[in-house]
Amino acid sequence: MATIAPTGAGGMNAVFMTDRMHDAIAPRDGGVAVHGLTRRFGHGPAVLDGLDLTIAPGEFVALLGHSGSGKSTLLRTLAGLDPVHEGTLFRPDAVSVVFQDGRLLPWKRVWENVVLGQAGADRRDRALAVLEEVGLGHRVDAWPLTLSGGEAQRAALARALVRRPAFLMLDEPFAALDALARLKMQRLVARLWARHACAVLLVTHDVDEALLLADRAIVLDHGRIRTDLAIPLDRPRHHADPGFIHLRGVLLDALGVHDD
């Protein structure tokens, strides 16, 4: 039985605690800690099965796994969009999520989407600043339906960043983009992460994307962590580096993908 209880200190919340909660598993400010997280839908099998995971403040973690392995369920739970039934979850108060489709409101201009739900006379200025940062300074007053797929994802990133998240979750944000737009977005995310110093959890099906961006790659399998792989490569990274090629092989093996 999970209960809700804030820990108070430094803006960290024990979002959900069980009676078995220990202070020792609470991360420092800006980090994430999950312990024994289990999620079922109805009477079905566990989609998340006693999952343990920590993400350090400022760490970039890629989350991989086959379709149905529980990636989106984990992300929704970390975002507070899906209830915790069993287990404990610590995360910062300031979290933002970017979904695959961006989810902009078509009846609001781009800048209004970015600061949706935010108060203050400087709302537009704040939107302008972050839209500049993601390379959308020229589309501030545009309507979302006139944006390209890449531009819409930049706007969604801007909306996430304007909230100054300590923890940013990205659910396959580049999946629907063409190869060039995808490459540009990957570079943008790498730059933004370096500048904002937030922890990032990136759900992706793309092994190379994980290796280009992340400090660690986690492979989920039937709601459990099958592989937790450090990626100790210098940045910027290159597909042709021997270390990159080696880790690609390790990750593909973990995903059960083999050369024929």
Ligand SMILES: Nc1ncnc2c1ncn2[C@@H]1O[C@H](COP(=O)(O)OP(=O)(O)OP(=O)(O)O)[C@@H](O)[C@H]1O
């Ligand atoms: N609201 C729900 N009701 C019932 N079952 C659900 C619900 N949400 C997810 N599931 C089931 O949980 C399992 C994990 O789904 P989830 O979307 O987390 O997987 P995923 O790894 O993100 O997959 P994909 O890579 O295809 O997005 C699937 O079997 C899915 O059918």
